[in-house]
Amino acid sequence: MRLTVLGCNGTYPTPGRPSSGYLVQTEQATVWLDCGTGTFAALQEYVDPADLDAIIITHEHVDHCVDVLPFAYSRRYGRPLLGPIAVYAPASVPKRLEALIGRTGSAVFEALTFNRVDLGTEVNVKDLHLLFTQTNHPVPTMAVKLTDQAGSIAYTADTGVADHLPEWAAGSEVLLAEASYLGLGADKPWPHHLTASEAGELATAATVGRLVLTHLWPTNDPAQSVEEASETFSGSVVAATPGLTIDLKESNGAT
Secondary structure (H helix, E strand, C coil), X not given: CEEEEEECECCCCECCECECEEEEECCCCEEEEEECCCHHHHHCCCCXXXXXXXXXXXXXXXXXXXXXXXXXXHHHHCCCCCCCEEEEECCHHXXXXXXXXXXXXXXXXXXXXXXXXXXXXXXXXXXXXXXXXXXXXXXXXXXEEEXXXXXXXXECCCCCCCXXXXXXXXXXXXXXXXXXXXXXXXXCCCCCXXXXXXXXXXXXXXXXXXXXXXXXXXXXXXXXXXHHHHCCCCCEEEECCCCCEEECCCCCCEC
């Protein structure tokens, strides 16, 4: 399995740094994981969108879902016309998109087949297994553990501290964890996100192989995020950046 970071900014994009979005590729499957602002353009640098097998959207906040709309326009109005693609998401996601563009008379939704995911939902996309769990966030949000024959990548999506997440992520080769804030958890401005040190604590509790910090606040110093996460996790820690690849088949895990 290979993970390519398309975007890793929390909340809003900045030049050269889209919001949350990732490309996951196995021997058989090609999946777009979260469709944050700017990630559809980034996706096209790596794959033909027509080759996608499925899309996963973890929740309705626009920095995770909004770029599925230009994708749907391209699929519905481009040439050749393509049939609908499976989208795995909480039930609130299509409602949010409908509120943005309206459903009546819109052909956009003809390009997307939404499949509701909840706590404990399991899905197979070709040779890729998906296990979803709910996170600690104000809207329904699903973390997803992606597994193929090479191992597992656990993606927290947006979350605050949640007692069940270590068991869900346990033993994963890679934990892709949000790390919106710096400093102490007690001082963070919003409880429904993690600090870098809290992401490190989650990695330690889950005994994962390595930690990749993402959903970084745009004005934070990624090097400081890595330093703070390394104080609570003794394994390898890196900050996500657009273009970073994580390959579970490679001994060093990244290129």
